[in-house]
Amino acid sequence: MKLNQLKATELKELLKKKEVSSLEIVSSVFKEIKCKDKDMNSFITLIEEDAKKSAEKIDQKIARGEKLGSLAGIPVAIKDNICVKGNFCTCGSKILEIFVSPYDATVVEWLKKEDAVIIGKTNMDEFAMGSSNENSYFGPAKNPYDLKRIPGGSSGGSSACVASDMTILALGSDTGGSVRQPASLCGVVGLKPTYGLVSRYGLVAFASSLDQIGCLTKDVKDCAMLLSVIAGYDRRDSTSINFEKKDYTKFLEDGLKDINIGIPEEYFEKGLDKEVREAVLNGVKMLEKQGLKTFEVSMPHTDRAIATYYVLCTAEVSSNLARYDGAKYGFRPEGESDLASMYERTRSEGFGDEVKRRIILGTYVLSAGYYEAYYAKAQKVRTFIKEDFDQAFKKVDLLITPTSSTTAFKLKEKIDDPLTMYLSDIYTTSANLAGIPAISVPCGKDSKGLPIGLQIMGPPLSEELILRIGYFLERSLSSRSSIPKGA
Amino acid sequence: MEYEAIIGLEVHAQLLTESKIFCGCSTKYGSPPNSQTCPVCLGMPGVLPVLNKKAVEYTIKMVLAVEGRVKEKSVFARKNYFYPDLPKGYQISQYDQPLACGGFIEIDLPDGRKKKIKITRIHLEEDAGKSMHIENEDTKTLMDMNRCGIPLIEIVSQPDLSSPEEAYLYLGKLKQILMYLRICAGNMEEGNLRCDANVSVRPKGEKGFGTSTEVKNMNSFKGVEKALEYEIQKQIRILESGGKIEHETLLWDEKKEKVFSMRAKEESHDYRYFPEPDLVRLVINQGWIEKIRKTMPELPDQRENRFIKEYNLPEYDAGVLTSSKDLADWYEEGLKYYPNPKILSNWVMGEVLRELKERRVEIRDLRMKPKDLAELLKLIDDKTISGKIAKDVFKEMAETGLLMHTQKKAEEIVKKKGLVQVTDKAQIEIVVGKVLSENQGSVKEYLAGKKKLFGFFVGEVMKKAKGKANPKMVNEILKEKLKIGDA
Structure with a gap:
């Protein structure tokens, strides 16, 4: 087996035993990228030279017997909306095509501190707005199971490169499902932590009250390992939770006794693909076999989540994206001499259609006379959705649902129909609105051989629990078979 | 007809904190352009604000000084508008839930009466940068972002002021308090104290309010008085000639001593305020207020x-x-x-x-x-x-x-300089003797009854003594000598 096909935990062992060097691991990853990424389009920027340099440094550290960070020598791909000092941070947009970040995001700083090797910036829907990766200015990333299909979005580049062994670990960001949905469609593990558990400092804002950096990994253990590094209080993010740092890998094998599972009926209604439904319920059966009790629960406001989400996130978008005006950095068209035309042309030419659609929507919902009817109302519904979860978590410890209603769809299948596209997030946005943690783990494949994801949601700061359940399911379903090598 | 003016002032005072409101940059005045900036105050993609506690403390001091009410919970809000001096495309300010409301400032009217001017609200916000235009280069604007993010408090008065003079006195008193508290440099010319006014006039004795205009850009205390005087007279002229006052924003031109229309209120901005999602609600408990109260100087x-x-x-x-x-x-x-x-x-x-x-x-x-x-x-x-x-x-x-x-x-x-006063009687007597013998004609006139000449003798003696003779002794000795002559 090639090094790049291994998991972080396995590579860590090999490094420890000095059977491989970090440079070998990093080289294997870049070799794979060179071989595949022309077709896959997972990366926007590669950081090969720096990555190899840091790998060499880590190897020297190993040779000298120095203390190593917990991710020493492990390649990590970073979604291109998370800042890595001295590197492009395009957010998949023309408007930031030439923008180089002058600083490291907190998560990147912490990854570097733990000796992880940053290998590149991954493809994404522009400013993380999209569910198919087709909104990237740099062209869509492809699904490694079928290059004619989308990898999901917006962290499609990250999920695809993990699935196709072009990296070992990856970071994504999840505002309405952008880590979990692509994880589901690419057959990898995707975790969106509790809002505030991971610092947002250095994550380019899409919808600040919903954004959360998450992990995309080959298995749950790697996910727990990566989370242990990126989670933790950061004073640079005022919404960061003052919560002690912990090693999430330690709890994976704790027992499953006395855990009650809720099955929210609203997540299994019409619109859900039959094969997906079966695979998810099969996962639930596995847990029942272990003696876990399952309960039907009702989340009555579920059908309002998409509408609520699109009012709130677009409102924040309209404000968060105001800074891209051509005045300071990024794209500015030539030849404009007055301010208004400079703004107009910069933003007309710099942003893609979906981003512009959301800016316009958001501007509208915050406008005088409409604020109460849309923004204020959506905030109220958000509270109801939160209460649905509060109520459910009084009865059960966690909820299991599908991550996505279908498996990966074809490129261009939904791009001209934004409403259908928005429904791709139907099972995932609620967790963002409620601020709770949720993980997608692979739970089988459909008849076309496309991966299916199962979502586990838990109360705030229940990462240990949902990782533990995910870990069990993953082993019982052993669903991560290798990808068809045609990819 | 006799008219009376109704004036309310909105004063912005830059707080003298060492660092900016949402980042660690220095607030020092007069440094080279853009030397006091960082990714946060430059509004780089991905940055987040962290509230400076000192700025809150200084605001509370001002609220206590005017006997206003500090609210236990207040909320920062985004004020959205496009301008190059506003790098994020929005200003972090406070809107419907300001830090404080109520209070008053007492002014001493020239006739000896005292008048209380009520305060509507006091809130905390960030300052914008400064645009600089180069002469003869219409198409180029330079930006200095040093000022960007300096904490400002906005103090809004009720329309209790009824003349430019009262406005002048109010502003003076406000400055005096700010400086006593050591929270603002109080210099209008340097821009660390700024003032906008809402002005309307109405026939004396009438209860209702007339249409008001907003006057901005008054860069000195005298400027405020002059601008208000100008605007009041202008409004009266319009009403007298049967015209109508237009609701508009005016700029005071200090050189021309005139106001110019900036924009009509009808086409005024819709700032699309909404709660700042990157900051948590500001909670100020009574304990904190009491602690600050103890540090209040005598006002x-x-x-x-x-x-x-x-x-x-x-x-x-x-x-x-x-x-x-x-x-x-x-x-x-x-x-x-x-x-x-x-x-x-x-x-x-x-x-x-x-x-x-x-x-x-x-x-x-x-x-x-x-x-x-x-x-x-x-x-x-x-x-x-x-x-x-x-x-x-x-x-x-x-x-x-x-x-x-x-x-x-x-x-x-x-x-x-040998300025020690001569108090030696003998020495003074010699000088007196000299003066009398040199001015025998005058002595005769004096003795003949022209007593006014006494002052002349004193003057001559002092001149000869180069001012150093003790004046009381000079008087005594002169009287004595002239009496002798009298005898």
Whole structure:
């Protein structure tokens, strides 16, 4: 087996035993990228030279017997909306095509501190707005199971490169499902932590009250390992939770006794693909076999989540994206001499259609006379959705649902129909609105051989629990078979 | 018809915190452009604000000083608009839930009456950068972001002011309080204190309000008075000629002494305020307020009253001496060494203030210390020098202190220049004798009844003695000699 096909935990062992060097691991990853990424389009920027340099440094550290960070020598791909000092941070947009970040995001700083090797910036829907990766200015990333299909979005580049062994670990960001949905469609593990558990400092804002950096990994253990590094209080993010740092890998094998599972009926209604439904319920059966009790629960406001989400996130978008005006950095068209035309042309030419659609929507919902009817109302519904979860978590410890209603769809299948596209997030946005943690783990494949994801949601700061359940399911379903090598 | 004006002021005061409101950059005035910036205050993609506690503390001080009410919970909001000096495309301010409301500022009207001007609200926000235009280059604007993110408090008064003079007095009092609290440099010319006004007029005695205009860009205290005077007269002229006042925003042009229309209110911005999702709600508990209350300095009104009671000073003296905290501190320091309040007051109000005015400096720039003045006054008391000579010595003390940076002490100057007062009776008698014998004609006239000539003799004696003769003794000796002649 090639090094790049291994998991972080396995590579860590090999490094420890000095059977491989970090440079070998990093080289294997870049070799794979060179071989595949022309077709896959997972990366926007590669950081090969720096990555190899840091790998060499880590190897020297190993040779000298120095203390190593917990991710020493492990390649990590970073979604291109998370800042890595001295590197492009395009957010998949023309408007930031030439923008180089002058600083490291907190998560990147912490990854570097733990000796992880940053290998590149991954493809994404522009400013993380999209569910198919087709909104990237740099062209869509492809699904490694079928290059004619989308990898999901917006962290499609990250999920695809993990699935196709072009990296070992990856970071994504999840505002309405952008880590979990692509994880589901690419057959990898995707975790969106509790809002505030991971610092947002250095994550380019899409919808600040919903954004959360998450992990995309080959298995749950790697996910727990990566989370242990990126989670933790950061004073640079005022919404960061003052919560002690912990090693999430330690709890994976704790027992499953006395855990009650809720099955929210609203997540299994019409619109859900039959094969997906079966695979998810099969996962639930596995847990029942272990003696876990399952309960039907009702989340009555579920059908309002998409509408609520699109009012709130677009409102924040309209404000968060105001800074891209051509005045300071990024794209500015030539030849404009007055301010208004400079703004107009910069933003007309710099942003893609979906981003512009959301800016316009958001501007509208915050406008005088409409604020109460849309923004204020959506905030109220958000509270109801939160209460649905509060109520459910009084009865059960966690909820299991599908991550996505279908498996990966074809490129261009939904791009001209934004409403259908928005429904791709139907099972995932609620967790963002409620601020709770949720993980997608692979739970089988459909008849076309496309991966299916199962979502586990838990109360705030229940990462240990949902990782533990995910870990069990993953082993019982052993669903991560290798990808068809045609990819 | 007689009209009365209705004026409300919105004052912005830059807080004297060492660092900016949402990042660690310095707030020092006058540094090279953009030398005090970082990714946060430049609004780089991915950054987040962290509230500076000192800025909140300073705001609370102001609220306590005007007896306003600090709200336990307040919310930061985004004020969205596009301008190059606003790098994020929105200003973090407060909107429907400001930090404080209520309170008042009392002004002393020229006729001796006092008037309370009510405060509507006080809130905390961030300052914007500065655009700089290059002469003869219409198409280029340079940006200086040093000012960006300096904490500002906005103090909104009720429309309780009924003349430009009252507005001037209110602004002066506000500045005085800010400076007593040491939370603002209070300099309108440097822009750390700014003022906008809402102005309307109505026939005297009428209850309803007329249409108001907003006047901006008044960059000095005098400018505020002039601009308001201009705008009030303009509004009256319009009404008198049967016209209607347009709701609009006006800019004061200090050079032309005119207002110009900036934009009509109808086409005014919709700022699309919404709660800032990157900051948590600001919670100020009573304990914090009480802790700050304990650090409150004596305020101008309290100090003035104490000066009247404790030092038996006339109201006028107390008012002048407490006009600034520095001056009042200087005076009270002087009292430690020269415990005669009225004499010290005369000198501070006379010589000291005149010196400051002539040299256009502040009391803190004066190298002469209160103790030095006290020593000079002691020299008068022990008859070493006359009051007249003391004034010359004072001038030299101030001058050497300012110009040579080596301030000379009173005694040193007196000795070096031989200014010690002549109190030797024999010596004075010789001079008197000389004067009388040189002016025998006048002596005859005096003796013949032209008593007015006595002053002439005193003058001549003092001239001959180079001002150093003790005036009281000169008087006595002259009277004696002339009486003898009389006999």
